[in-house]
Amino acid sequence: DVKVTQSSRYLVKRTGEKVFLECVQDMDHENMFWYRQDPGLGLRLIYFSYDVKMKEKGDIPEGYSVSREKKERFSLILESASTNQTSMYLCASLRQANEKLFFGSGTQLSVL
Amino acid sequence: DQQVKQNSPSLSVQEGRISILNCDYTNSMFDYFLWYKKYPAEGPTFLISISSIKDKNEDGRFTVFLNKSAKHLSLHIVPSQPGDSAVYFCAASAKYNFNKFYFGSGTKLNVKP
Numbered sequence: 001d002v003k004v005t006q007s008s009r010y011l012v013k014r015t016g017e018k019v020f021l022e023c024v025q026d027m028d029h030e031n032m033f034w035y036r037q038d039p040g041l042g043l044r045l046i047y048f049s050y051d052v053k054m055k056e057k058g059d060i061p062e063g064y065s066v067s068r069e070k071k072e073r074f075s076l077i078l079e080s081a082s083t084n085q086t087s088m089y090l091c092a093s094l095r096q097a098n099e100k101l102f103f104g105s106g107t108q109l110s111v112l
Numbered sequence: 113d114q115q116v117k118q119n120s121p122s123l124s125v126q127e128g129r130i131s132i133l134n135c136d137y138t139n140s141m142f143d144y145f146l147w148y149k150k151y152p153a154e155g156p157t158f159l160i161s162i163s164s165i166k167d168k169n170e171d172g173r174f175t176v177f178l179n180k181s182a183k184h185l186s187l188h189i190v191p192s193q194p195g196d197s198a199v200y201f202c203a204a205s206a207k208y209n210f211n212k213f214y215f216g217s218g219t220k221l222n223v224k225p
Binding site: 009033045056100102105 | 146215
């Protein structure tokens with residue numbers, strides 16, 4: 001089965017820090033995604049990428065950027081972390097239309 | 113604009129009984145629907161999916177029903193087990209924009225022993 005690996009399970013950062021969240025998938029999927037999950041709000045899309053160096057904004061891109069230099073790796077960057085970015089961050093990958101998203105185990109980020 | 117809605121934030125069921133989780137959507141272009149289960153501090157795991165050309169899909173204890181005219185889908189878990197206690201998300205996508213998945217806000221299922 002597809003493995004999507006997120007580099008950290010838990011992170012604690014200070015307000016104003018630059019934060020990098022890393023995600024790697026091992027199944028050569030074209031499409032990768034970053035979501036955040038907050039209680040009662042479901043999963044909200046931050047950014048996705050459909051190819052190397054290609055990216056598109058999701059529903060809540062403000063305060064975030066992404067990087068996809070290699071097909072298997074998709075990074076989420078918080079340029080200047082703020083307390084309202086405390087959340088569970090989920091990376092996912094997708095092969096093609098009408099197939100399932102594969103999720104990583106998530107990174108619980110706390111910004112103090 | 114929430115295109116996929118789960119109107120029940122929580123559901124409590126006795127072990128061995130049926131759990132029915134519901135999901136409504138507004139976009140008639142959606143043609144692929146999925147259910148995910150999520151435990152605290154873990155990523156969502158895929159449960160079952162259904163294409164819009166079907167009205168039912170079954171996998172073991174899990175069955176998903178799709179009513180296109182009502183824009184409604186439901187997940188049935190029979191029999192429910194304590195290990196099924198988790199948050200369940202429904203999701204939908206459309207082939208013309210397959211990279212965009214719309215998720216409901218989740219239903220927290222508690223299966224009591």
